[in-house]
Amino acid sequence: MVIYGVALLSFCTIVGLYIGDLLGIAIGVQANVGGVGFGMLLVILGSNWLTRREGITPATAQGIAFWNAIYIPIVVAVAAQQNVAGALSGGAVAILAGVLAVVACAALVPAIDRLSRKRPAADAHAARVELVR
Amino acid sequence: MTQTFVDIVQRNSLVAGFAVIGAIVWVSYLISNRLTNGRIHGSAIAIFIGLVLAWIGGVLTGGERGLADVPVFAGVALLGGAMLRDFAVIATAYGVDLAEMRKAGFSGTVSLLVGVVGSFVVGAAIAWVFGYRDAVSLTTLGAGANTFIVGPITGAAIGASSDLIALSIAAGLTKSILVMTATPFAARAIGLDNPQTAMVFGGLMGTTSGVAGGLAATDPKLVPYGAMTATFYTGLGCLLCPSVLFLGLRALVE
Numbered sequence: 001m002v003i004y005g006v007a008l009l010s011f012c013t014i015v016g017l018y019i020g021d022l023l024g025i026a027i028g029v030q031a032n033v034g035g036v037g038f039g040m041l042l043v044i045l046g047s048n049w050l051t052r053r054e055g056i057t058p059a060t061a062q063g064i065a066f067w068n069a070i071y072i073p074i075v076v077a078v079a080a081q082q083n084v085a086g087a088l089s090g091g092a093v094a095i096l097a098g099v100l101a102v103v104a105c106a107a108l109v110p111a112i113d114r115l116s117r118k119r120p121a122a123d124a125h126a127a128r129v130e131l132v133r
Numbered sequence: 134m135t136q137t138f139v140d141i142v143q144r145n146s147l148v149a150g151f152a153v154i155g156a157i158v159w160v161s162y163l164i165s166n167r168l169t170n171g172r173i174h175g176s177a178i179a180i181f182i183g184l185v186l187a188w189i190g191g192v193l194t195g196g197e198r199g200l201a202d203v204p205v206f207a208g209v210a211l212l213g214g215a216m217l218r219d220f221a222v223i224a225t226a227y228g229v230d231l232a233e234m235r236k237a238g239f240s241g242t243v244s245l246l247v248g249v250v251g252s253f254v255v256g257a258a259i260a261w262v263f264g265y266r267d268a269v270s271l272t273t274l275g276a277g278a279n280t281f282i283v284g285p286i287t288g289a290a291i292g293a294s295s296d297l298i299a300l301s302i303a304a305g306l307t308k309s310i311l312v313m314t315a316t317p318f319a320a321r322a323i324g325l326d327n328p329q330t331a332m333v334f335g336g337l338m339g340t341t342s343g344v345a346g347g348l349a350a351t352d353p354k355l356v357p358y359g360a361m362t363a364t365f366y367t368g369l370g371c372l373l374c375p376s377v378l379f380l381g382l383r384a385l386v387e
Contacts, residue, residue: 012223029368031282031368032367033365036222036223037360037361039219040222040226041226043223043227044231068221068227068228070221072176072349073155073212075218075346076157076179077212077217078183078342079342080183080186080187080199081187081190081209083187083191083199084184086302087307089303090307093259093274093304094277094301094304095303095307098277098304098305098306100255100278101252101256101304101308104252105251105252105337105338106323106338108244108247109244109330109337112240112333112337115240
C-alpha cells in the first residue's frame with residue numbers, strides 16, 4: 001500500500017523533529033538540533049527493519065519514492081521564497097560576510113575530507129598485513 | 134472572469150504551486166538542453182530562476198518571502214515551507230548507505246565545528262573591517278555568517294539592535310543563496326563527488342536549504358549525505374555563538 005510508505009516517512013519526520021526539539025531544550029538553545037538528521041536515521045533503520053521482517057512491497061516503496069523524487073521541485077520552491085531582495089539590500093558588510101564565509105569553508109573541504117580518508121588507507125594496510133600473515 | 138480564476142488559484146494554492154514549480158522546472162530543462170547543451174544541470178537553472186523570481190517578488194511586494202508574497206503564488210510558500218522541505222529531505226534517506234555515513238563520522242563532526250567557528254571568525258572579521266568594534270555587533274554578524282537562523286537567535290540572546298539582526302539575516306541569506314548557485318561550479322575543484330565529501334561539505338556550509346539545493350544541482354545522490362550533517366549545524370551554532378564564542382570575542386576586544 002502506497003500509504004504505508006508515506007506514513008513511515010511522516011512517522012519518522014515527526015519523531016525525528018521531536019527528538020531535535022527535545023535535544024535543543026536539553027542543551028538550552030532555541031533551535032531544533034539535528035531533527036531532520038534523526039528523521040533520516042529513523043528512515044534508514046525503519047526501512048531496514050521492515051525489509052528484514054516482511055519486505056517492503058513495491059507499492060510501499062512508491063510512497064517513499066514519490067517524495068524522494070519531488071524533492072528537487074520542493075527545493076526550487078524553497079529558493080523561490082528566499083528573501084533575495086532583503087539579502088541584496090543588506091549592504092556590503094552582510095554580502096561580504098556571507099560570501100567570504102562560503103569561500104573560506106569551501107576551501108577547507110578537501111583538508112577536512114582527508115581526515116577520514118586516512119583511515120580506509122590504514123584499514124587497507126592492516127588487511128594486507130593480515131593477508132601476509 | 135479573471136477574478137474568478139484568481140479566486141480559484143488562491144483557494145487551491147498548494148495545487149497551483151505544483152503547476153508553477155512544474156513550469157519553472159520545464160523551462161529550466163529546456164534552457165539546459167537547448168542553450169547549454171546539458172552542461173549546466175536543469176535543476177541548477179531551476180533553482181536560479183526560483184531565486185530570480187523571489188527577488189522580483191520581494192521588490193514588487195516589499196515582503197520577506199520572495200515570490201510567495203505575491204498572492205497568486207502563495208502556494209509556493211506551502212510547497213517550499215519548512216514542513217514539506219523537511220519531509221522531502223528525510224525521504225532522500227531511503228536507500229542511503231549507512232556504512233558510507235559511518236565512514237565520514239569523524240570528519241563530519243570536525244567539519245561541523247570548523248564550519249561554525251570558521252564562519253563566525255570570518256563574519257566577525259568583516260564586521261571589524263567595516264568599523265564595528267563592540268563584542269555584541271561582532272558576535273551578531275559572525276553568527277549571521279553561520280546561517281540566517283543562528284544570526285537572529287544569537288543577536289536576540291545577547292541584546293543586539295534590530296538593524297544589526299537584519300544585517301545578520303542578510304549575511305546568512307547571502308550564504309544560502311551562494312551555496313545553492315555556486316556548488317555545481319565549485320564541486321570539481323573541492324572534490325565534491327562522493328558521499329563522504331558531501332558530508333564534510335554539509336558540515337562546513339551548514340545552511341540546510343543551501344546545501345540541499347546546491348547538492349541537488351550537483352548530484353542528487355549526494356543530497357542525503359550533505360543534509361545529514363548540515364541539519365546539526367544551526368543547532369550547534371545557536372549553542373556556541375551566544376556563549377563560548379561571544380565570551381571569547383568579548384575578552385578579545387574589550
